[in-house]
Amino acid sequence: MALPQVSVGRPATIHDIAAVCGVAPSTVSRALSTPERVNIRTRERIQAAAVELNYTPNSQAKALSSGKTGAVGVLVPDITNPFYFDLIRGTQLQLKAAGYTQLLVDTEESDEVEASAIQQLRKSADGLIVGASRLTDEALLAASAAMPLVAINRDVPGVPAVIIDTPAATGQALDHLISLGHTRVAYISGPVSSQSNARRWDALSEAGKERGIDVVRLGPFAPKTQSGAAAADTAVHSGATACIVFNDLIAIGMLQRLRERGVRVPQDMSIVGCDDIFGADFCNPPLTTMSSPIEQAGRVAVTMLLAQLDPLRGGGTRTRSVMPTHLTVRASTTAAPAPMAPPAPRLHKPGPGPLTGGARP
Amino acid sequence: MALPQVSVGRPATIHDIAAVCGVAPSTVSRALSTPERVNIRTRERIQAAAVELNYTPNSQAKALSSGKTGAVGVLVPDITNPFYFDLIRGTQLQLKAAGYTQLLVDTEESDEVEASAIQQLRKSADGLIVGASRLTDEALLAASAAMPLVAINRDVPGVPAVIIDTPAATGQALDHLISLGHTRVAYISGPVSSQSNARRWDALSEAGKERGIDVVRLGPFAPKTQSGAAAADTAVHSGATACIVFNDLIAIGMLQRLRERGVRVPQDMSIVGCDDIFGADFCNPPLTTMSSPIEQAGRVAVTMLLAQLDPLRGGGTRTRSVMPTHLTVRASTTAAPAPMAPPAPRLHKPGPGPLTGGARP
DNA sequence: AATTCACTGACAACCGGTTGCCACAATGTG
DNA sequence: CACATTGTGGCAACCGGTTGTCAGTGAATT
Numbered sequence: 001m002a003l004p005q006v007s008v009g010r011p012a013t014i015h016d017i018a019a020v021c022g023v024a025p026s027t028v029s030r031a032l033s034t035p036e037r038v039n040i041r042t043r044e045r046i047q048a049a050a051v052e053l054n055y056t057p058n059s060q061a062k063a064l065s066s067g068k069t070g071a072v073g074v075l076v077p078d079i080t081n082p083f084y085f086d087l088i089r090g091t092q093l094q095l096k097a098a099g100y101t102q103l104l105v106d107t108e109e110s111d112e113v114e115a116s117a118i119q120q121l122r123k124s125a126d127g128l129i130v131g132a133s134r135l136t137d138e139a140l141l142a143a144s145a146a147m148p149l150v151a152i153n154r155d156v157p158g159v160p161a162v163i164i165d166t167p168a169a170t171g172q173a174l175d176h177l178i179s180l181g182h183t184r185v186a187y188i189s190g191p192v193s194s195q196s197n198a199r200r201w202d203a204l205s206e207a208g209k210e211r212g213i214d215v216v217r218l219g220p221f222a223p224k225t226q227s228g229a230a231a232a233d234t235a236v237h238s239g240a241t242a243c244i245v246f247n248d249l250i251a252i253g254m255l256q257r258l259r260e261r262g263v264r265v266p267q268d269m270s271i272v273g274c275d276d277i278f279g280a281d282f283c284n285p286p287l288t289t290m291s292s293p294i295e296q297a298g299r300v301a302v303t304m305l306l307a308q309l310d311p312l313r314g315g316g317t318r319t320r321s322v323m324p325t326h327l328t329v330r331a332s333t334t335a336a337p338a339p340m341a342p343p344a345p346r347l348h349k350p351g352p353g354p355l356t357g358g359a360r361p
Numbered sequence: 362m363a364l365p366q367v368s369v370g371r372p373a374t375i376h377d378i379a380a381v382c383g384v385a386p387s388t389v390s391r392a393l394s395t396p397e398r399v400n401i402r403t404r405e406r407i408q409a410a411a412v413e414l415n416y417t418p419n420s421q422a423k424a425l426s427s428g429k430t431g432a433v434g435v436l437v438p439d440i441t442n443p444f445y446f447d448l449i450r451g452t453q454l455q456l457k458a459a460g461y462t463q464l465l466v467d468t469e470e471s472d473e474v475e476a477s478a479i480q481q482l483r484k485s486a487d488g489l490i491v492g493a494s495r496l497t498d499e500a501l502l503a504a505s506a507a508m509p510l511v512a513i514n515r516d517v518p519g520v521p522a523v524i525i526d527t528p529a530a531t532g533q534a535l536d537h538l539i540s541l542g543h544t545r546v547a548y549i550s551g552p553v554s555s556q557s558n559a560r561r562w563d564a565l566s567e568a569g570k571e572r573g574i575d576v577v578r579l580g581p582f583a584p585k586t587q588s589g590a591a592a593a594d595t596a597v598h599s600g601a602t603a604c605i606v607f608n609d610l611i612a613i614g615m616l617q618r619l620r621e622r623g624v625r626v627p628q629d630m631s632i633v634g635c636d637d638i639f640g641a642d643f644c645n646p647p648l649t650t651m652s653s654p655i656e657q658a659g660r661v662a663v664t665m666l667l668a669q670l671d672p673l674r675g676g677g678t679r680t681r682s683v684m685p686t687h688l689t690v691r692a693s694t695t696a697a698p699a700p701m702a703p704p705a706p707r708l709h710k711p712g713p714g715p716l717t718g719g720a721r722p
Numbered sequence: 723a724a725t726t727c728a729c730t731g732a733c734a735a736c737c738g739g740t741t742g743c744c745a746c747a748a749t750g751t752g
Numbered sequence: 753c754a755c756a757t758t759g760t761g762g763c764a765a766c767c768g769g770t771t772g773t774c775a776g777t778g779a780a781t782t
Contacts, residue, residue, distance in 0.1 A: 009507075011483055013768060024732045029770060039730055058484045060430065061768035063421040064737045079453055082639060085446050092440055092467055101485075104465045106453055122372055123419045123738095124462075225643075252643055278443060282586075282613055284645035374738060385762050390740060400760060422738035425767045484768095 012053035020049045032057075063124075071101040072305060073121040076131040077109040081223060082277040083247065083294060087131055087152065090298020098306055100126075109193065111135050118143050127305045129298075130154070134193050148308040150301045153196050160308065160319040162301045166196065166274055167203030169290035169325040173244050173272045174207045174215070176288070176327055181336040182242040182270060188231045188254070189219030190246030197246055200274070204244060216240065221250055228253015236263060241270065241336045248273035248280045248289055255283055255332065266334035276328055285331035292325045373414035381410045393418075424485075432462040433666060434482040437492040438470040442584060442610065443638040444655060448492055448513065451659020459667055461487075470554065472496050479504050488666045490659075491515070495554050509669040511662045514557045521669065521680040523662045527557065527635055528564030530651035530686040534605050534633045535568045535576070537649070537688055542697035543603040543631060549592045549615070550580030551607030558607055561635070565605060577601065582611055589614015597624060602631065602697045609634035609641045609650055616644055616693065627695035637689055646692035653686045 014028040021028070023042060031038045031046040038046070049055075063069040074091050076084040088104065095102045103125055107114040111134040121128060127148035133140050137156045143149055144159045151161040177185055187204050190197035201217060208215035218234045221227040223246065232254040235243050245251040251273035258265050265271055265285060273280060273289035280287040300321050307318070375389040382389070384403060392399045392407040399407070410416075424430040435452050437445040449465065456463045464486055468475040472495040482489060488509035494501050498517045504510055505520040512522040538546055548565050551558035562578060569576035579595045582588040584607065593615040596604050606612040612634035619626050626632055626646055634641060634650035641648040661682050668679070 015768075025768085026733075026770080027731055029768095030731090033770080037730085042731080054480075056480055056484060058425075058768055059481075060421045060424040060485060061737090062770080064419075064425055064739090065768080065770045067737080069421065079446075079450050082443075082446070085440075085443070088465075089440050092465065096467065102465055104449075104453065104463055106457065119415075119417055120420075123417060124421060256643055279640040279643065282617060282640065282644045284643065376738075386738085387740080387763080388761055390738095391761090394740080398760085403761085419738050422767090423740080425769090426738080426740045428767080 011058070012050075012055045013058070014055075016053055017046060017049045017055060020053070021045050069124055069126050070099065071103050071125045072302070073103045073105060073117070073125040073128045074131070075105050075107050075114060075117055075121075075128065075133075077107055077114075077134060078223075079104070079106045081249065082279065083249075083275050084131060086277065086294035087298045090295035091129055091302050092298075093295075094299040094302035098302070100302075100306075107134065109134060109191070111139070111193075115139065115143075118146075122147050127309055129301045129305060132194060132196060148305060150305045150308075152297060152301055155195065155199075160304055162297050162304065162321045162323060164196075164292045164294070164297055164323045164325060166290050166292060166325050167199050169274075169327055170200055170203045170244065171207040172327040173288075173290060174204065174211065174213065176329065176333065177242045177244075177270060177272065178211060178213060180242075180270065180334060183213060183336070184238075184240045184242070185213060185215045186235050186238050186240035186243045187215055187217045187219075188221060188235065188243050188245040188250055189217055190221065190223050190250070192220050194223075194246075200246065215244075219246070221246070223247050223249050225249050225253035225256075228255070229257040232257035232261070232263075235269070236261070241268075242272070242333070243269065244272045244274075246274060248275045248277045248287060251287055251289070251332075252279060252283050255285070255287070259284075266332050268337060270333040270336070272327075272333060281330065288330045288333040289328055290325050291328045293323050297323050372419075373411075373416045374419070375416075377414055378407060378410045378416060381414070382406050430485055430487050431460070432464050432486045433663070434464045434466060434478070434486040434489045435492070436466050436468050436475060436478055436482075436489065436494075438468055438475075438495060439584075440465070440467045443640065444608065444610070444636050445492060447638065447655035448659040451656035452490055452663050453659075454656075455660040455663035459663070461663075461667075468495065470495060470552070472500070472554075476500065476504075479507075483508050488670055490662045490666060493555060493557060509666060511666045511669075513658060513662055516556065516560070521665055523658050523665065523682045523684060525557075525653045525655070525658050525684045525686060527651050527653060527686050528560050530635075530688055531561055531564045531605065532568040533688040534649075534651060535565065535572065535574065537690065537694065538603045538605075538631060538633065539572060539574060541603075541631065541695060544574060544697070545599075545601045545603070546574060546576045547596050547599050547601035547604045548576055548578045548580075549582060549596065549604050549606040549611060550578055551582065551584050551611070553581050555584075555607075561607065576605075580607070582607070584608050584610050586610050586614035586617070589616070590618040593618035593622070593624075596630070597622065602629075603633070603694070604630065605633045605635075607635060609636045609638045609648060612648055612650070612693075613640060613644050616646070616648070620645075627693050629698060631694040631697070633688075633694060642691065649691045649694040650689055651686050652689045654684050658684050 014025045017028045018025040027038060028046050031043045035043055059070060072095055092102050105117045107117055114134055129150050131152045133151055133154045140156050141158055151159050153164055154161055155163055187201055189201060205215055216238060218238060221231045228250050231250050251271050254271060255265055258269060263269055273287045276289045276291035280289050304318060375386045378389045379386045388399060389407050392404045396404055420431060433456055453463050466478045468478055475495055490511050492513045494512055494515045501517050502519055512520050514525055515522055516524055548562055550562060566576055577599060579599060582592045589611050592611050612632050615632060616626055619630060624630050634648045637650045637652035641650050665679060
């Protein structure tokens with residue numbers, strides 16, 4: 001049994017095969033890409049020679065002449081962020097399944113880097129998946145006009161997009177907190193350039209109005225665990241008994257800081273994260289969070305993009321897909337502290353466990 | 362001030378520029394890539410036109426004629442694994458800084474997929490970075506002969522490599538446990554196809570012999586948090602009071618399972634992980650682990666690869682780089698339970714918190 | 723037997739650059 | 753003033769495929 005092997009020497013080309021078989025290169029090309037166009041006998045000779053010589057088509061050359069690169073660019077603002085890991089995993093798996101190569105680019109949260117990456121990728125990719133674009137609506141629309149593109153978490157009319165509907169879960173999260181007796185709720189804001197952040201806040205403050213709860217907005221904070229310290233301090237100072245946090249990264253950072261400060265979570269302060277990233281289930285305490293099907297969003301984005309690339313198979317080309325989210329309740333939320341008592345730390349010894357006590361309206 | 366923008370319409374080529382400037386395409390090519398070869402006046406006319414037309418060179422065409430693709434393939438067994446996130450981040454950052462594009466490929470822990478990916482990438486990348494290769498030594502050597510390549514955590518004579526020296530930290534970890542009074546230590550094994558796993562075990566069992574401690578080997582287990590449950594059960598059954606675990610993923614899974622079973626960490630069982638991945642510092646309890654400079658390893662690998670690609674600048678081409686590691690002690694290790702008492706679960710209620718009690722020799 | 727037609731393979735242009743070589747002009751040298 | 757030298761730009765081949773077009777062959781049709 002042959003072990004997986006990599007051939008040595010100069011890679012074979014169709015010219016080599018043509019020479020071996022005594023035919024023209026064009027015939028070789030057809031034998032491999034349009035087999036029915038070539039007589040079965042020569043075809044089989046050619047195919048045998050191709051296997052023999054370990055022929056692999058040169059994707060550059062193929063791209064040059066056919067215009068198709070077989071690659072899809074995936075742009076994310078920050079590969080450092082676990083949220084995008086899940087997204088990248090989803091796109092990678094689905095692209096690979098479809099025979100495409102993924103070109104991963106980190107746009108460093110910069111609209112300029114993003115624009116130049118898109119410009120560059122216009123030639124070297126068949127399509128683009130743009131996560132949480134920092135471009136203006138106009139620029140994104142222009143990019144979408146220039147080449148097949150699917151945006152993720154970016155809602156611009158005319159641009160195909162996959163939207164993770166965290167704003168919807170926002171109402172669930174607030175209801176959850178209200179039912180636990182919380183009346184002073186803070187929203188820990190993410191970066192201002194993030195449209196997701198804006199949409200989440202809009203939905204949350206709207207939900208607050210409907211329910212007669214005043215939600216205060218704190219921040220903005222960078223979407224990193226390190227920002228959690230500042231966020232936690234601000235939250236404590238605000239007097240809120242519960243926080244809904246832009247994302248799990250900041251939330252996890254807050255958890256650590258609150259512990260350092262002796263503020264018990266969830267007894268003194270309830271925390272709701274967003275995204276349900278890797279780690280949200282095993283941090284301490286496990287985080288109540290709005291679960292997003294991130295990986296699935298990546299897959300759906302690829303499916304939508306491929307439908308654009310190949311309109312024949314694509315069936316009805318959907319241009320917008322909204323992914324549902326839901327609240328996952330773990331141990332970082334519980335009943336609000338007694339209404340009139342200050343939210344200051346009390347006994348400062350680990351409590352008997354989470355989820356004690358019921359709702360105190 | 363112009364906003365970042367993407368041009369519309371057909372991308373400009375050197376032929377367009379040549380037409381505008383009334384020169385030959387070859388002159389345009391030279392004006393842009395070998396400026397001193399062209400008269401300054403025409404050069405400037407051409408450069409102005411290039412900017413004007415928003416010219417971006419077609420990387421496919423450039424690759425075809427020059428043989429350089431400006432891309433580097435990065436192969437990892439499983440993008441799902443946070444360990445590789447750090448690696449990918451390191452390579453991405455460094456490649457980007459050097460003007461290269463990263464082609465990310467998931468080889469699905471399969472030697473066949475890996476070999477075919479390498480074969481494919483021979484044409485479309487200038488070099489390769491192969492994380493934790495599953496190939497045989499011979500196949501990897503052959504691949505390395507066929508194209509510039511740097512392996513990570515794979516030690517094959519003749520193949521340039523970056524080795525993260527976790528075996529060294531293994532001794533430190535064992536000393537740490539011994540000083541805490543542990544005498545029954547288990548090694549939770551990773552996948553058999555992983556050379557890192559073999560090297561870690563060899564170093565650990567050797568260190569055990571030197572110190573007169575018998576280390577038992579349990580497993581193998583897949584490197585996923587889910588495997589932690591089985592690993593935890595096996596470990597408890599083995600009677601060990603401390604485990605050194607193949608990687609943090611499994612270790613974190615064990616933490617969860619042990620909690621479910623009422624086995625307290627670290628009082629009843631100490632756990633040492635490996636890699637110090639994202640999450641190791643905020644899981645419950647925070648994990649004592651062997652910290653690896655993973656991101657830096659990725660960067661070093663890129664540097665070594667680029668030195669191979671461009672021997673002029675590379676200076677002394679190092680072919681092997683060993684990255685030091687160290688033990689990071691957090692809260693998942695403490696003194697061994699009383700020697701003769703069975704390690705069975707006791708009170709089965711959450712303990713007062715980590716880090717109680719001192720060493721009991 | 724003459725005509726038509728499907729089948730098959732070769733030729734050549736093209737994708738967008740790079741690069742070796744040559745021609746021509748301007749300048750320097752004897 | 754003749755000749756060598758240097759600076760510039762163009763021509764054309766090439767990288768490795770794809771694809772439109774055409775010619776030759778043999779079989780089917782009339």
